[in-house]
Amino acid sequence: MSALKKIDPKSNAYTFVFDEKILDDIRSAYHSHILPHLESPEDASLFEDGESRVGEIGANDQSYFYTSYGKEPLIWVANNNWHTYELFKNVFEALDIRDEVKQLVDFENDITLYSGFLVVGNRANIEAWHLDFVEGANAYTLITPLFELDAGHGNLLYKDTRDDTQTYLYKLGEAIIVGDNFSHATEPYAKTEKPRILLSLTFGTDKIVYWDALKQTIAGQSMFLILPCGHQRGSCQCLESTA
């Protein structure tokens, strides 16, 4: 059983420790199926500043979808079918935080994992302050390093109760979950030799009534997405009840 610790008395963000061996399957998937693609010459430009690009990596049980952002050279590699969703789901189950998340969100029966990602970057030029969710989304983003960070990698900047900027240091075997009203940014860092690889999960309420708030964050993050109802987006009629 994990124990969520509030990062600051008034911040909607919590940390907890876990056995980092839980990440081994995703680490091997990264080494075998994602890294070779990111290193191939035709895809090296994904790390360059410029236009945002999207595409697919792999197929079948190793299908991922990437989005690279123009201004911030950051690549989001998302689950792209049930196989790769399961890879992230296994991590979510092993982290064993469902019961504690149930204290934080309004839900009917259970907490739903919407999507899983690897966030790959090798620099951050600016402080891009943002909120992950609009108020009342009843959802969280989890972030944890997949591998030990290099000394030169950026950590997480956030605003504390007094609106002062604080730095949360990413640690292997520790995760942070952030919800609505939590203002944060990647700490700017100069280009590094080794990329910084973070694991990210989005999860929260199973009530479809929160879709309007949720979709502002999660609808555009991946092609393959599990809706609060637990069904793959596009495969059910549950959203119609919210229209």
Ligand SMILES: [Fe+2]
């Ligand atoms: Fe964020």
Ligand SMILES: [Zn+2]
């Ligand atoms: Zn549904």
